[in-house]
Amino acid sequence: MLEQRAAALDSDLVRAQTVLGDIQREVAKAETDVQLVRDRAARNQARLDAGTGTAKDLQALQHELDSLHRRQGELEDVEIEIMERAEGAEADVTRLEAERTALTAELEKATAARDDALKDFEAEAAKVASPRADTVAGVGADLVALYEKIRTQTGGLAAAALRQRRCGGCQLELNNVEMSRIKAAPDDEVLRCEECRRILVRTSESGL
Numbered sequence: 001m002l003e004q005r006a007a008a009l010d011s012d013l014v015r016a017q018t019v020l021g022d023i024q025r026e027v028a029k030a031e032t033d034v035q036l037v038r039d040r041a042a043r044n045q046a047r048l049d050a051g052t053g054t055a056k057d058l059q060a061l062q063h064e065l066d067s068l069h070r071r072q073g074e075l076e077d078v079e080i081e082i083m084e085r086a087e088g089a090e091a092d093v094t095r096l097e098a099e100r101t102a103l104t105a106e107l108e109k110a111t112a113a114r115d116d117a118l119k120d121f122e123a124e125a126a127k128v129a130s131p132r133a134d135t136v137a138g139v140g141a142d143l144v145a146l147y148e149k150i151r152t153q154t155g156g157l158a159a160a161a162l163r164q165r166r167c168g169g170c171q172l173e174l175n176n177v178e179m180s181r182i183k184a185a186p187d188d189e190v191l192r193c194e195e196c197r198r199i200l201v202r203t204s205e206s207g208l
């Protein structure tokens with residue numbers, strides 16, 4: 001969401017900068033136009049002031065000088081209009097740049113928050129995974145495979161404690177025959193509940 005806003009703002013900014021660049025070139029051209037007319041008027045004025053040439057020449061010079069002054073006035077009006085547009089474009093660029101700076105700060109904050117959350121999650125996952133990894137190493141691959149298979153079948157709990165003759169998974173009571181068999185089974189035998197097929201874990205409260 002923030003990234004999309006940043007991308008949209010970036011293209012707005014590029015557009016505004018392009019507009020400003022175009023107007024700045026117009027300003028430069030208008031300034032050149034005005035300067036050319038001013039220079040020419042100054043030259044005519046100098047010749048008029050020197051007073052050399054025929055009366056007709058001087059009259060023509062004066063006539064041209066008048067029209068140069070009018071032309072200069074028109075060009076200066078154009079220049080002012082362009083400069084006003086340049087100011088508007090500059091304001092647009094400044095505003096968009098400020099918005100972009102604020103958004104960059106917001107993005108950095110959001111990224112930092114996301115990284116923090118990810119770090120927390122990774123720490124939590126490592127905490128959960130590490131005792132399990134130790135267990136996996138301790139019990140052997142076959143039992144782990146069995147455990148995973150039952151977990152898939154039952155949709156969760158794969159091993160249950162045997163407590164007071166009951167399976168902690170299905171809560172059903174084991175009969176005497178089963179209890180006797182479990183009692184006689186060696187410690188390293190993997191026991192299963194006859195009802196739900198979960199791995200049964202013997203405890204001191206099993207009732208054996």
Ligand SMILES: [Zn+2]
Pocket residue numbers: 167168169170171172193194195196197198
């Ligand atoms: Zn059971």
